Amino acid sequence: MKKRILPLALSLALCSGMTIPAFAAEDDASFTASGTVVKVEGLDNNPQYVTVQDNKGNIVGTGVISGGSGDVYIFEGADTSDLTVKNEITGETIGKKDEPVTPEPPVSGGSSSGGGKGGGTSIVPATAGGEVSIKTGSHGAVSISPKKPSKGDKVTITVKPDDGYELDSIKVTSDGSAVKLTDEGDGVYTFTMPGDDVTITTSFKAIESVDFAPAQSFRDVAATDWYASAVDFVSERGMMAGNNGLFSPNDNLTRSMMAQILYNVEGGAGSGTRTFPDVKSSDWFAGAVSWAASQGLMDGYGAGNFGPNDSITREQLASILYRYAGVKGYGTSASAELGSFVDGASTSSWAAGSVRWAVGSGLLTGKSGGRLDPTGTATRAEVAQILMNFYTQVAD
Numbered sequence: 001m002k003k004r005i006l007p008l009a010l011s012l013a014l015c016s017g018m019t020i021p022a023f024a025a026e027d028d029a030s031f032t033a034s035g036t037v038v039k040v041e042g043l044d045n046n047p048q049y050v051t052v053q054d055n056k057g058n059i060v061g062t063g064v065i066s067g068g069s070g071d072v073y074i075f076e077g078a079d080t081s082d083l084t085v086k087n088e089i090t091g092e093t094i095g096k097k098d099e100p101v102t103p104e105p106p107v108s109g110g111s112s113s114g115g116g117k118g119g120g121t122s123i124v125p126a127t128a129g130g131e132v133s134i135k136t137g138s139h140g141a142v143s144i145s146p147k148k149p150s151k152g153d154k155v156t157i158t159v160k161p162d163d164g165y166e167l168d169s170i171k172v173t174s175d176g177s178a179v180k181l182t183d184e185g186d187g188v189y190t191f192t193m194p195g196d197d198v199t200i201t202t203s204f205k206a207i208e209s210v211d212f213a214p215a216q217s218f219r220d221v222a223a224t225d226w227y228a229s230a231v232d233f234v235s236e237r238g239m240m241a242g243n244n245g246l247f248s249p250n251d252n253l254t255r256s257m258m259a260q261i262l263y264n265v266e267g268g269a270g271s272g273t274r275t276f277p278d279v280k281s282s283d284w285f286a287g288a289v290s291w292a293a294s295q296g297l298m299d300g301y302g303a304g305n306f307g308p309n310d311s312i313t314r315e316q317l318a319s320i321l322y323r324y325a326g327v328k329g330y331g332t333s334a335s336a337e338l339g340s341f342v343d344g345a346s347t348s349s350w351a352a353g354s355v356r357w358a359v360g361s362g363l364l365t366g367k368s369g370g371r372l373d374p375t376g377t378a379t380r381a382e383v384a385q386i387l388m389n390f391y392t393q394v395a396d
Contacts, residue, residue: 055082132193137203139165141267144200145287149193154282157181157189158264161204161238168205174198185243186260190284207236218247225249227381233388239265240384249381256285256308258317258383259298262324263288276306283308297323311377315351318358318374321390330394334360341372348375363389 085095132149136142140161149155159167167187172179174194182190191198221231231247234240239261242248256279271287272294279289289306292298297320300306325332336359338344338352347355355374358364363386367373378386 051086053084053086131197133199135199135201140202140204142200142202151193151195153193155191155193156284156287157200159187159202164207165204166207168203170202172198172200183243184284186241187238187264188260188284218242218245220246221249227385230384230388234384239387247380249379251380252311252377253380253383254308255306255310255312256289258312258320259292260285260288262297263291276300276304278305279308295327313375314364314378315348315355315374317378317383317386318364319351319354321363322354322357325394332357336360338372341366342370344372346374362393
């Protein structure tokens with residue numbers, strides 16, 4: 001069975017005529033209901049993935065509460081006779097049913113576009129008189145940054161298909177006309193916010209076979225390539241994606257791309273406060289870089305810059321994954337001596353512990369001539385292989 005690594009996709013299926021319970025607060029949180037929307041207030045400011053469960057433990061609604069308040073949406077047709085609100089990541093109960101109320105019609109507008117898990121419509125007000133409507137098809141989730149764009153802002157769209165699904169189509173329109181959309185790769189798209197309302201529409205489709213040959217998905221990856229199974233692994237799970245049918249396996253992976261990969265794995269809903277002089281707020285990777293730095297996974301170097309377009313080195317990658325493993329509670333005790341490699345001593349002192357862990361965990365292996373190449377750059381194919389090693393040998 002495929003291991004789930006992404007948080008539950010946000011479902012926004014709206015309907016009317018249902019009886020939705022109010023919720024009594026725990027830990028000073030408060031809950032009120034209007035139509036199919038359960039409003040949550042009074043939580044701490046950290047983003048929380050929230051699920052609503054019925055008395056059988058079935059999930060009947062999901063939401064992301066950020067900044068202490070937000071909405072939880074109930075799936076169409078759900079049994080609302082006995083519900084509990086929980087933090088999805090920790091499993092902690094943060095709210096329970098108090099008493100049923102007669103709902104008002106949904107106030108957010110729009111109609112369900114998917115009708116099932118991962119489908120629906122959300123409205124994000126913009127500060128320039130327009131608004132962004134996100135019509136998410138079933139079996140996936142879509143988020144934008146900034147959440148309230150102004151005219152002229154560069155808006156980043158992050159697409160997260162559910163396990164076993166892939167993006168079928170995405171389009172951005174304003175006043176009936178298409179808005180230019182740039183594919184940044186790895187499930188990230190950008191556009192410039194116009195002055196009028198914008199609608200983002202996505203649809204998802206099932207992956208026909210999880211055992212497909214990579215050459216059928218990416219024109220530049222053959223089934224006989226040494227990294228073929230790794231490309232399968234990361235693409236099926238939404239960690240990495242191609243661009244225009246190409247995976248570009250021999251291109252170097254940049255530091256901003258690595259930040260975005262981990263940001264994607266964690267659901268793309270977190271935020272950070274760290275800034276760097278060489279990262280603009282309009283850059284498509286700005287949110288991911290700020291998050292990764294705030295989490296202590298990555299940091300700047302050289303005059304405080306982040307170096308977003310610098311190629312990531314093998315020892316940098318080892319250090320990032322070592323920190324990430326620690327944050328996630330995975331094992332970090334493995335270690336191997338580097339003296340068996342002809343260039344093991346060239347490992348930077350700040351990265352030596354992380355590299356010993358990466359070698360001992362089977363993430364990094366030697367290259368031809370007995371080299372470890374710790375300061376050498378890492379290609380997209382190499383990173384795909386290392387990520388597969390990480391999730392099959394460390395995160396198990």
